[in-house]
Amino acid sequence: MLNLNSRLTRVAISIAKSLFTRDYTSICRAGYTPSTRNYCLQPSFQQNLLTNLYKGAMFEKHNFLSTTASNNAAESGSQEKETISVTFVDKDGEEHLIKVPIGMSMLEAAHENDIELEGACEGSLACSTCHVIVMDVEYYNKLEDPTDEENDMLDLAFGLSETSRLGCQVIAKPELDGVRLALPAATRNFAVDGYVPKPH
Amino acid sequence: MLRTRIFHSRRWLCRSFSNILHSAPLRVCVVGSGPAGCYTAEKLLKAHQQAQVDIIDRLPTPFGLVRSGVAPDHPETKIVVNQFSRVAQHERCSFFGNVTLGSSISLSELRKLYDVVVLAYGAESDRNLGIPGENLKGVISAREFVWWYNGHPDGRNLDPDLKSTDTAVILGQGNVALDVARILLRPTAELATTDIANHALAALEESTIRVVYLVGRRGPAQAACTAKELREVLGIRNLDISIQESDLLLTPADEEELKSNRIHRRIFELLSKAATSRPRHADLNQRQLCFVFFRKPDSFQESKNSTGHVSGVRFEKTVLKGAGPGKQIAVGTGEFEEIKCGMVLKSIGYKSVPVDGLPFDHKKGIVPNDEGRVLSDTLDTAVLEEGLYVCGWLKRGPTGIVATNLYCAEETVSSILEDLEKGALISSTAASKPDSEERKLGSLRNKPREKLATWNELLTVTSEGTGYST
Numbered sequence: 035m036l037n038l039n040s041r042l043t044r045v046a047i048s049i050a051k052s053l054f055t056r057d058y059t060s061i062c063r064a065g066y067t068p069s070t071r072n073y074c075l076q077p078s079f080q081q082n083l084l085t086n087l088y089k090g091a092m093f094e095k096h097n098f099l100s101t102t103a104s105n106n107a108a109e110s111g112s113q114e115k116e117t118i119s120v121t122f123v124d125k126d127g128e129e130h131l132i133k134v135p136i137g138m139s140m141l142e143a144a145h146e147n148d149i150e151l152e153g154a155c156e157g158s159l160a161c162s163t164c165h166v167i168v169m170d171v172e173y174y175n176k177l178e179d180p181t182d183e184e185n186d187m188l189d190l191a192f193g194l195s196e197t198s199r200l201g202c203q204v205i206a207k208p209e210l211d212g213v214r215l216a217l218p219a220a221t222r223n224f225a226v227d228g229y230v231p232k233p234h
Numbered sequence: 235m236l237r238t239r240i241f242h243s244r245r246w247l248c249r250s251f252s253n254i255l256h257s258a259p260l261r262v263c264v265v266g267s268g269p270a271g272c273y274t275a276e277k278l279l280k281a282h283q284q285a286q287v288d289i290i291d292r293l294p295t296p297f298g299l300v301r302s303g304v305a306p307d308h309p310e311t312k313i314v315v316n317q318f319s320r321v322a323q324h325e326r327c328s329f330f331g332n333v334t335l336g337s338s339i340s341l342s343e344l345r346k347l348y349d350v351v352v353l354a355y356g357a358e359s360d361r362n363l364g365i366p367g368e369n370l371k372g373v374i375s376a377r378e379f380v381w382w383y384n385g386h387p388d389g390r391n392l393d394p395d396l397k398s399t400d401t402a403v404i405l406g407q408g409n410v411a412l413d414v415a416r417i418l419l420r421p422t423a424e425l426a427t428t429d430i431a432n433h434a435l436a437a438l439e440e441s442t443i444r445v446v447y448l449v450g451r452r453g454p455a456q457a458a459c460t461a462k463e464l465r466e467v468l469g470i471r472n473l474d475i476s477i478q479e480s481d482l483l484l485t486p487a488d489e490e491e492l493k494s495n496r497i498h499r500r501i502f503e504l505l506s507k508a509a510t511s512r513p514r515h516a517d518l519n520q521r522q523l524c525f526v527f528f529r530k531p532d533s534f535q536e537s538k539n540s541t542g543h544v545s546g547v548r549f550e551k552t553v554l555k556g557a558g559p560g561k562q563i564a565v566g567t568g569e570f571e572e573i574k575c576g577m578v579l580k581s582i583g584y585k586s587v588p589v590d591g592l593p594f595d596h597k598k599g600i601v602p603n604d605e606g607r608v609l610s611d612t613l614d615t616a617v618l619e620e621g622l623y624v625c626g627w628l629k630r631g632p633t634g635i636v637a638t639n640l641y642c643a644e645e646t647v648s649s650i651l652e653d654l655e656k657g658a659l660i661s662s663t664a665a666s667k668p669d670s671e672e673r674k675l676g677s678l679r680n681k682p683r684e685k686l687a688t689w690n691e692l693l694t695v696t697s698e699g700t701g702y703s704t
Contacts, residue, residue, distance in 0.1 A: 160310035163637045186462040189497045
């Protein structure tokens with residue numbers, strides 16, 4: 035009896051193992067046909083390549099963040115409480131109140147606080163994915179007018195509104211304390227609001 | 235006693251199986267590693283903790299058009315590669331390059347191997363004009379030209395002749411047309427510091443092309459480009475811009491269109507400004523860009539000196555006619571004119587290519603789909619191809635920017651999740667689950683299998699494989 039139980043346990047464990055590990059799928063894949071096996075040789079090369087790319091990306095990203103961090107550190111050394119309150123309202127309407135150091139962009143602030151704001155071009159004014167809507171016109175008016183370059187990108191933003199801005203271009207300053215920013219709920223209506231260039 | 239022990243063991247084992255199967259991986263294959271594929275993988279990995287995503291691509295290099303479509307002088311647009319690399323590095327994601335759907339592996343094979351297959355392989359062919367002379371030498375598609383200067387391995391042998399003419403005509407006024415015009419007209423010293431392919435840079439350095447025509451069927455109020463690209467081409471150093479001021483007269487219908495379209499409004503303003511501001515060094519500039527509106531290509535002329543080679547394009551003048559609210563189409567007037575040139579780049583749109591076993595709407599050039607779910611029949615939205623989805627250009631046609639795919643992928647992924655929750659997805663892997671469970675249960679009783687003989691048991695086993703209980 036005892037024997038049977040322990041045997042069962044072993045069987046179950048080995049099944050669990052094979053189901054949980056990635057090897058399981060690899061074995062299936064490699065065993066599939068001889069022709070696919072050839073292609074399985076590719077990933078190791080490719081992944082090296084990707085790893086390098088990835089490392090490059092991380093390095094840049096890290097640099098970018100740490101520069102900001104040290105700037106903030108220097109500033110907060112001279113002046114205490116150099117932050118403002120910003121509320122992000124996400125796609126589900128949930129509110130996130132965060133503190134943002136003066137001088138930091140809303141894109142960086144969102145990322146540092148795990149708020150889901152895309153930033154495909156990492157703040158280089160080449161996309162519109164960090165689009166935010168300033169919920170109060172009074173606050174919108176406290177911002178400097180968007181440049182032509184920002185407007186060019188806002189042209190392509192989904193769910194564009196009268197008070198839309200790019201998160202990477204909104205920089206925290208004392209007058210913005212208490213600002214509320216909505217993330218456009220664009221999931222379902224991209225075909226309606228989105229820019230679709232007409233075929234010529 | 236023995237019986238009850240076995241019974242208990244079995245129940246315990248069943249429970250264990252359930253638990254294991256409950257967290258069994260959802261195996262997903264994404265075909266194509268461009269923006270649509272990468273965003274789909276990213277959203278899936280985030281939304282489904284058991285999803286294991288394999289991305290395959292026919293090229294050995296990932297990222298699709300971010301690598302071979304985005305212009306070399308737009309490095310900031312390519313920064314998104316950082317994000318896509320993080321996706322490919324994800325522990326539940328693998329990239330397999332050099333695997334071609336349709337030749338390395340068929341769609342039906344792929345569907346047998348994976349619970350979910352998402353096709354995001356874009357549009358790798360071109361729309362045709364279908365007019366005489368389209369096959370003359372010197373008439374090429376802008377897509378091929380873009381592949382050539384971006385180092386796509388299939389564009390390597392294009393070898394466009396840039397040395398036997400001083401004039402190129404680009405058909406179309408979208409962003410691809412503007413990219414191509416910019417590459418032809420921009421000082422090569424500025425291109426040399428980009429990631430442009432070396433063979434292209436060498437050919438452009440020796441290029442004799444000095445005049446480029448950008449020709450559109452409709453007017454400046456309908457141009458299909460975006461402001462950034464237009465601003466850029468208008469700002470090229472030592473370049474004369476030519477726009478007929480008479481083309482800039484707006485009809486009430488144009489004004490109505492502009493009122494409701496911010497992009498077109500801003501494009502029109504940029505073109506108007508460029509038309510009225512005199513070039514600073516008129517006549518001194520060696521290069522010229524001419525915007526030509528209201529012209530529809532009628533035929534390509536063959537050169538008399540060099541047989542089989544293009545020597546010009548014959549255009550029919552057009553006027554705009556209302557075609558529904560806010561939409562005007564170009565219709566021919568019966569009046570013709572010719573532009574002499576030694577090179578023509580057709581930038582009138584990309585086209586997707588179907589693979590065996592894939593429903594395809596040849597009229598629209600896309601896979602018929604309902605929010606990303608592949609439909610078996612273009613006309614009937616009720617019949618779905620189980621476990622098969624589309625995203626990106628293959629799903630909605632070859633338009634939009636990188637970020638358009640973000641929303642496109644969100645839609646496709648939420649369709650997948652909805653189907654999983656509904657238990658609508660009982661595909662290959664799930665379908666093999668009763669078999670393995672039956673064999674295992676049978677082995678406990680010295681039988682080949684213990685059949686699961688009720689609907690309830692069968693559906694429980696198959697749906698648990700999806701990671702959701704029903």
